[in-house]
Amino acid sequence: QVQLQESGPGLVKPSQTLSLTCTVSGASINSGSYYWSWIRQPAGKGLEWIGRIFSSGSTDYNPSLRNRVTISMDTSKNQFSLGLTSVTAADTAMYYCARGRTIFGVIVVGESWGRGTLVTVSS
Amino acid sequence: DIQMTQSPSSLSASVGDRVTITCRASQSIGIHLHWHQRKPGKAPKLLMYAASSLQSGVPSRFSGSGSGTEFTLTISSLQPEDFATYFCQQSYSSPPTFGQGTKVEIK
Numbered sequence: 001q002v003q004l005q006e007s008g009p010g011l012v013k014p015s016q017t018l019s020l021t022c023t024v025s026g027a028s029i030n031s032g033s034y035y036w037s038w039i040r041q042p043a044g045k046g047l048e049w050i051g052r053i054f055s056s057g058s059t060d061y062n063p064s065l066r067n068r069v070t071i072s073m074d075t076s077k078n079q080f081s082l083g084l085t086s087v088t089a090a091d092t093a094m095y096y097c098a099r100g101r102t103i104f105g106v107i108v109v110g111e112s113w114g115r116g117t118l119v120t121v122s123s
Numbered sequence: 124d125i126q127m128t129q130s131p132s133s134l135s136a137s138v139g140d141r142v143t144i145t146c147r148a149s150q151s152i153g154i155h156l157h158w159h160q161r162k163p164g165k166a167p168k169l170l171m172y173a174a175s176s177l178q179s180g181v182p183s184r185f186s187g188s189g190s191g192t193e194f195t196l197t198i199s200s201l202q203p204e205d206f207a208t209y210f211c212q213q214s215y216s217s218p219p220t221f222g223q224g225t226k227v228e229i230k
Binding site for chain 2: 047063112115
């Protein structure tokens with residue numbers, strides 16, 4: 001059974017870069033059947049899809065964040081990562097990583113999720 | 124972006140109750156609608172995909188229906204482990220978007 005675990009600093013200063021890693025166990029991120037997403041939820045607000053990376057390494061980002069986001073993968077460590085530049089207090093949120101796949105032609109973004117990690121942007 | 128509106132935002136129910144949660148999309152999304160469950164400190168869990176398909180391992184008391192713009196998640200007989208937050212998500216168009224969530228609490 002696949003497991004995903006987010007890790008990274010819980011506190012980031014304004015204007016700096018938020019960096020998180022998702023370590024995947026029980027499945028290979030190289031598998032062509034799946035793709036790997038980052039999703040976040042600020043306190044009191046709804047969930048927001050940040051973007052995803054395919055096993056090929058190609059990426060797809062939410063237009064609202066596209067100019068600040070980078071998602072990458074390290075197949076040797078079976079990890080994928082999120083980078084978010086120029087953060088502000090508005091980027092304070094619980095950040096989740098998730099595995100997705102297409103089932104009978106329907107894209108399922110969050111077939112499996114990590115528990116999430118809270119990131120606070122504050123000086 | 125497609126807006127997803129869930130109702131109610133919270134509800135109180137007793138063990139054994141039938142519970143229904145509604146999710147409405149701002150435009151037609153076919154059956155590209157999924158339901159997730161989240162409990163404090165745990166990873167969210169996919170319950171239903173493609174509106175009415177039960178994810179493997181999910182109890183059959185959960186069911187989903189709908190297409191187009193209106194969808195429902197029904198729990199036929201609420202169990203103690205079902206007290207959680209439920210949220211819908213569309214994947215018809217990018218970016219995927221989510222409902223605000225429905226918190227199911229113990230009456």
